[in-house]
Amino acid sequence: MKCEEVMWTMIFKCDEHTTVAQCAELMRDQALGFVPVLDSQHAVVGVVTDRDLTVRVLAESLPPSTPLSVVMTRGPFLTCLPDDELQELEARMAESKKARALVNEPDGSLLGIISLSDIAQREPSASRTGRLLRELTRPQLLSIVRQ
Numbered sequence: 001m002k003c004e005e006v007m008w009t010m011i012f013k014c015d016e017h018t019t020v021a022q023c024a025e026l027m028r029d030q031a032l033g034f035v036p037v038l039d040s041q042h043a044v045v046g047v048v049t050d051r052d053l054t055v056r057v058l059a060e061s062l063p064p065s066t067p068l069s070v071v072m073t074r075g076p077f078l079t080c081l082p083d084d085e086l087q088e089l090e091a092r093m094a095e096s097k098k099a100r101a102l103v104n105e106p107d108g109s110l111l112g113i114i115s116l117s118d119i120a121q122r123e124p125s126a127s128r129t130g131r132l133l134r135e136l137t138r139p140q141l142l143s144i145v146r147q
Contacts, residue, residue, distance in 0.1 A: 001085070001086045001087070001122075002082065002083050002084065002085065002086060003080045003081065003082055003083070003084045003085075003086055003089055003101075003103055003114060004082035004083065004103070004112070005086070005122065006086055006114050006118050006119060006122045007082070007103045007111070007112030007113060007114045007118070008112055008113050008114070008115070008118055009111065009112045011036065011110065011112065011113060012026055012030050012032055012035055013035060013036045013037070013038050013110075014026065014035055014036075014037050014038070014048070014068055015037065015038055015039070015040070015068075016037055016038075016039060016045060016046070016067060016068055016069040016072075017067050017068075017069070018037075018067065018068050019064060019065050019066060019067060019068070020048075020053060020057045020062065020064060020065075020066045020067075020068065020071060021064035021065065023035060023048055023053070023068055024053055024064075027050060027053075032050075033049060033050045034047060034048075034049050034050075034100050034113070034115070035047065035048045035049075036102065036110060036113070037068050037069075037072045038110070042109060042110070043108065043109070043110075044075075044077065044102060044110050045072075045074070045075075046068065046069070046072030046073055046074050046075075047072060047073050047077065047100075048068055048071065048072050048073070049073065052071055052072065052073055053071070056070075056071040057071055077101075077102050078092060078093065078096055078098045078100070078101040078102070079101060079102045079103070079104050080092075080101050080102075080103055080104070080114070081103070081104060081105075081106060082103055082105075082111060082112070086114075086119070089101055089114065090119065093116070099115060099116040100113060100114065100115045100116070101113070101114045
């Protein structure tokens with residue numbers, strides 16, 4: 001299965017000057033947990049998640065007028081091309097512990113988004129989707145170096 005068969009192409013996006021309040025309203029109204037942030041040339045320069053709004057805005061008591069450029073997560077992003085094999089993307093998602101990927105045109109412009117839920121809804125193998133979910137949610141072990 002190719003990534004283009006799974007990707008979601010109706011993309012809601014913001015720009016760097018959009019306020020966190022405007023982005024939060026968009027996320028609420030469209031039931032989104034992830035919004036790409038584009039620059040004036042329509043290139044992805046960041047992403048905002050519902051977690052970003054919680055941890056970087058609410059927890060830091062930033063005002064609703066704060067621009068997304070202050071709180072967005074910057075790259076590198078997990079990306080793929082439309083004709084990439086979905087199974088290869090799933091392996092990279094598991095390795096990077098990222099539940100979403102940006103689908104880009106060969107020129108780098110944003111074409112779509114693939115999330116774990118998109119894969120779960122379209123993947124014919126529930127066991128493969130389950131393995132991916134386990135990998136994404138497995139706690140990473142941190143090694144502590146004593147000095």
